[in-house]
Amino acid sequence: MSIELGDNRYGKAEVRLFTVTRDGARHELTDLNVSIALSGEFEATHLTGDNAQVLPTDTQKNTVYAFAKEHGVGQIEAFGLLLARHFVTSHGPTRQARVHIAEYGWARLQLPAGAAPHSFARTGPEVRTAEVIITRDADPVVISGISGLVLLNSTGSEFHGFATDRYTTLPETTDRVLATEVSARWRHQPGRDQVDWRTSFDETRRHLLEAFAETHSLSLQQTLYAMGERVLQQRAEIAEVRLVLPNRHHLLVDLRPFGLSNDNEVFYPSDRPHGLIEGTVRRTGVAESDLAW
Amino acid sequence: MSIELGDNRYGKAEVRLFTVTRDGARHELTDLNVSIALSGEFEATHLTGDNAQVLPTDTQKNTVYAFAKEHGVGQIEAFGLLLARHFVTSHGPTRQARVHIAEYGWARLQLPAGAAPHSFARTGPEVRTAEVIITRDADPVVISGISGLVLLNSTGSEFHGFATDRYTTLPETTDRVLATEVSARWRHQPGRDQVDWRTSFDETRRHLLEAFAETHSLSLQQTLYAMGERVLQQRAEIAEVRLVLPNRHHLLVDLRPFGLSNDNEVFYPSDRPHGLIEGTVRRTGVAESDLAW
Amino acid sequence: MSIELGDNRYGKAEVRLFTVTRDGARHELTDLNVSIALSGEFEATHLTGDNAQVLPTDTQKNTVYAFAKEHGVGQIEAFGLLLARHFVTSHGPTRQARVHIAEYGWARLQLPAGAAPHSFARTGPEVRTAEVIITRDADPVVISGISGLVLLNSTGSEFHGFATDRYTTLPETTDRVLATEVSARWRHQPGRDQVDWRTSFDETRRHLLEAFAETHSLSLQQTLYAMGERVLQQRAEIAEVRLVLPNRHHLLVDLRPFGLSNDNEVFYPSDRPHGLIEGTVRRTGVAESDLAW
Amino acid sequence: MSIELGDNRYGKAEVRLFTVTRDGARHELTDLNVSIALSGEFEATHLTGDNAQVLPTDTQKNTVYAFAKEHGVGQIEAFGLLLARHFVTSHGPTRQARVHIAEYGWARLQLPAGAAPHSFARTGPEVRTAEVIITRDADPVVISGISGLVLLNSTGSEFHGFATDRYTTLPETTDRVLATEVSARWRHQPGRDQVDWRTSFDETRRHLLEAFAETHSLSLQQTLYAMGERVLQQRAEIAEVRLVLPNRHHLLVDLRPFGLSNDNEVFYPSDRPHGLIEGTVRRTGVAESDLAW
Numbered sequence A, B, C, D: 001m002s003i004e005l006g007d008n009r010y011g012k013a014e015v016r017l018f019t020v021t022r023d024g025a026r027h028e029l030t031d032l033n034v035s036i037a038l039s040g041e042f043e044a045t046h047l048t049g050d051n052a053q054v055l056p057t058d059t060q061k062n063t064v065y066a067f068a069k070e071h072g073v074g075q076i077e078a079f080g081l082l083l084a085r086h087f088v089t090s091h092g093p094t095r096q097a098r099v100h101i102a103e104y105g106w107a108r109l110q111l112p113a114g115a116a117p118h119s120f121a122r123t124g125p126e127v128r129t130a131e132v133i134i135t136r137d138a139d140p141v142v143i144s145g146i147s148g149l150v151l152l153n154s155t156g157s158e159f160h161g162f163a164t165d166r167y168t169t170l171p172e173t174t175d176r177v178l179a180t181e182v183s184a185r186w187r188h189q190p191g192r193d194q195v196d197w198r199t200s201f202d203e204t205r206r207h208l209l210e211a212f213a214e215t216h217s218l219s220l221q222q223t224l225y226a227m228g229e230r231v232l233q234q235r236a237e238i239a240e241v242r243l244v245l246p247n248r249h250h251l252l253v254d255l256r257p258f259g260l261s262n263d264n265e266v267f268y269p270s271d272r273p274h275g276l277i278e279g280t281v282r283r284t285g286v287a288e289s290d291l292a293w
Helices: A043-047 A057-071 A076-090 A197-214 A220-234 B043-047 B057-071 B076-090 B197-214 B220-234 C043-047 C057-071 C076-090 C197-214 C220-234 D043-047 D057-071 D076-090 D197-214 D220-234
Strands: A003-013 A015-023 A026-040 A094-103 A106-111 A114-122 A127-135 A141-153 A178-188 A238-247 A250-252 A266-269 A274-283 B003-013 B015-023 B026-040 B094-111 B114-135 B141-153 B178-188 B238-247 B250-252 B266-269 B274-283 C003-013 C015-023 C026-040 C094-103 C106-111 C114-122 C127-135 C141-153 C178-188 C238-247 C250-252 C266-269 C274-283 D003-013 D015-023 D026-040 D094-103 D106-111 D114-122 D127-135 D141-153 D178-188 D238-247 D250-252 D266-269 D274-283
Touching: A003 A043, A003 A057, A003 A094, A003 D220, A015 A057, A026 A057, A026 A076, A026 D274, A043 D220, A057 A076, A057 B266, A076 A094, A076 A127, A076 A141, A076 A197, A106 B197, A114 B197, A141 A197, A178 A197, A178 A220, A197 A220, A197 B094, A197 B114, A220 A238, A220 A274, A220 D003, A220 D043, A266 B057, A274 D026, B003 B043, B003 B057, B003 B094, B003 C220, B015 B057, B026 B057, B026 B076, B026 C274, B043 C220, B057 B076, B076 B094, B076 B114, B076 B141, B076 B197, B141 B197, B178 B197, B178 B220, B197 B220, B220 B238, B220 B274, B220 C003, B220 C043, B274 C026, C003 C043, C003 C057, C003 C094, C015 C057, C026 C057, C026 C076, C057 C076, C057 D266, C076 C094, C076 C127, C076 C141, C076 C197, C106 D197, C114 D197, C141 C197, C178 C197, C178 C220, C197 C220, C197 D106, C197 D114, C220 C238, C220 C274, C266 D057, D003 D043, D003 D057, D003 D094, D015 D057, D026 D057, D026 D076, D057 D076, D076 D094, D076 D127, D076 D141, D076 D197, D141 D197, D178 D197, D178 D220, D197 D220, D220 D238, D220 D274
Parallel strands: A026 A114, B026 B114, C026 C114, D026 D114
Antiparallel strands: A003 A026, A003 D274, A015 A026, A015 B266, A026 A094, A094 A127, A106 A114, A114 B141, A127 A141, A141 A178, A141 B114, A178 A238, A238 A274, A250 A266, A266 B015, A274 D003, B003 B026, B003 C274, B015 B026, B026 B094, B094 B114, B114 B141, B141 B178, B178 B238, B238 B274, B250 B266, B274 C003, C003 C026, C015 C026, C015 D266, C026 C094, C094 C127, C106 C114, C114 D141, C127 C141, C141 C178, C141 D114, C178 C238, C238 C274, C250 C266, C266 D015, D003 D026, D015 D026, D026 D094, D094 D127, D106 D114, D127 D141, D141 D178, D178 D238, D238 D274, D250 D266
8 A cells, every 4th residue: 555645736725915006096996815825746745745836825925016026916817817818828847726816896986076096995895806716728717706795685586396305394485685795706718818707797797797687596406507508608718717606594583472374574583503405507518627616 | 709690692593584575576685684683681591491581492493483474574674674673572581682683685677578577587796784783761773785896996096105114115106906805884874764865875886896996005004994984974864884805915026037927917916915904994073882793 | 162172092003923942952932912002192194184193193103113022922921011011111202102002812732741831722612811001100900801601500599589561571581591691800919010920710600600600590690799709809919800791692492382391401592682791890999090991 | 409307306405303212210312414315206296396206304303303213313324214214115215325313422421420310511513423324125324423533643744755846935844743533434335234233333432543543644544544444344334435534734923033943932823724635445346326425
């Protein structure tokens, strides 16, 4: 019996980057959290502590800041591609570079005289994300996404006709509150790395929201599929959509002990446990990525 | 030497309440986190475990849900007054009731056909707050507030001319990024509990934002005072403003090792440590509240 | 009507300090989170942005690191006294300095050959705390404490005989799980700043735990008082104990729908809402601190 | 072009379960967080909202509580196997069930008279974990693990001889603090589901700690490999070990501006960014699991 090194990667996580771009008195911001992971010929450091192949994670951090100055940030998918390509092409042992970027939103303050030129407030809780995977001699993989987007329909949601066993006590309902915190990631078609990322993101986000709002839901799974399907129907540049949708239960409070009715008016939003619905919607026949993403 | 019970209070914390109000197909939401604390003649339970004076915290929770149905929620200051008065008037041993409410924001989704009637997204990270203190035989105290409001000026902020000692290394600056997460609470004039809370909150929030944006800042303390002063100048119903402003440092990255300049373009937003500026701005001569709030 | 500056303070929060002390091959660690707040003659910076009285918060941070080297850290009460005195005595405008320190625990790893000389694991979740308040021309105030200490009695707790109203549904119980996360702070007698802080902390912690375990509880309030009383009976150096005890409800799961009984065996530990019991136990006649602590 | 459903699963997440077992006056506790995910023939609910194949997540939650009573909890790997097998065998559409369990630690309080029979304190921050995957007509997969285990060596760690490029500024070091928060998961040999889980966990944990402490480290990667290798050398029941080791940088504070030296005594533990080292160590030739775990 012998022992060996299996899959491995290393990098710098959570490099916080904030940039200000000036157009005269009017400023633009970007506010990012960048994480890098490299894999390749890194056996030696594991087996003997020989670091000759190891580009320090501190250098990776420095690269993020230097590239922000040298190239600007722009759209996070493009910035991720720039960074990931750099590591694969400039550092020989790197077979694959993954760059994950979260972008925090800021909105310009409105003042009596109009939009403030250099004053902003954080928006949220929603965060825009991008993950870029560059592998030597392979097509780039670009995955855009969104997380922390909390959506709720106060009607138009049912849940009944489900399977039961001896542990089932849930009553059927034809009208419930449906709430979730959307984590969505969508993989772009292989070979397309010149997408108008801004428009692609904005439109995909819009379709996700519209599908959530417009789907009369018999299950959160049905809503999930409708959201993914809508994106694929509307955005030709996207190959696949993955959604993680916790079911944030809003439980009807029993007011009968107080002589009161409760016609879907008063709810207790519970923290735990929660349902968790995960699924992928994809184009038939599109080449799968062999990457667990 | 003898031992005695000093200040004490008890209650239910973090009662999550979500309500849906219907105006035909169009729904309105409220999403609250309510905490209650009662003080009064509660020595017996501490000294002997005699609970005859103790209204269970579970009952306090039930009261929140029942009142939401019986009276509606409306503005959180009004709902807090209703709850706090109830405990002081209905439960004899209660000398004082404090009700703290946090309100989470939801925005109606926009669809191609217009505003969605019953679909919403959480806004934030900002939270609206209210604290109401009802004391037997005393004026009610109403404190409105806001927390989690992250603001940033990308220029118009300086810091120089400060005191130094042998441990000082900070360079002076005439142009820095100024960022903070505003926690603001403002106490309403005593005896005014019929305020238009919605307008009062919206306008106070607007003045805080405008003062932050419009103040050319020589220190975060100066900005703090300007924010409080503006509110008091503009809103006669408010007696006092308390602000807690962490200074979220955005540190300029040194790009010289890479042969690059950095003209206030590339920053590292640091998490810890942070400056912390706290202060009260008040009307001269207004009766102080004897409550630590 | 005029407007004025009320209470205010400023400082550096969350200065993380980690030190290694060597006794030959055997190392000792301290791992602290230090926060400083100064108040005094700081009107000018608020009103005009004149910073001549302002010792930068960056300097306060530097002082923490320099003092760790110059004086060592030792017990956190002593380190807090050293820092707080420094600011009041060395920086004229400072009338009062508050230093809050949280200390994270580390345990030496056990190896086959015995205790590891320089390898450690974090303990917790419990954290030791100290707050020191030095005011010009006044006695120092030293408050030791503990937070994050989660305790549970699986029997020996009852709750009945409580007040009821039309919103009460809670059943009485003579056997429940009692769980809480202890936040305790104890103020030392004025004028005692040469205490053996290590022993004082260890013994106070031990008495809190023993009182929790040994009190047959008719209410969490009764347990709170018993914990504070025990400390004051046993530790002459302590004037006052403040306890904040959330009641972490462990709700009995109703298994009857599955044809099963539940004799205090299977529980659901709920997150929210929770009861919150707060109280002070003090020596009769001891001079009160006029500080809200 | 057509659109289809890809990988999907659903279940109940974060079912909190607390049990008390009595042996006379002496009690034993278990405190778990259980998450369940089912995959199989669940297309219909996604495509049409037909829920006939869907066992509600609420039923899954109920099953956790009922099984705790009917079978007891015991070791979390065994409880996970019981639950996962139940869903695959009792609910036809379920092709695969994954059960993830986190177990929180409690220590018996020590009293003057000895160990308390029913009083406990939470330990931590470390958490024991298990993941069980039961797939119809396949061997069970059992993965034990640990998370939140924070380890530190105050010497015996070097980092030098690394690759450099134009963005490298990191100095080499022959003596640094090495700190990490261990997330380790180890897959048991296929077909072994009658392991003495308690002993297996305790011994594996011990070997991880000893390898961390005893490895003179030239890189965190080397330490990672040594930890995995030691486990495989010592525990025949384990096929593969996966480790995620953030490098929690402890940065030496520059005290020279204050005329002070710093001989590895005073550090600033930084939060972000951090290095992140991930790797698998496995037995050569052991059948790989085709599951992304």
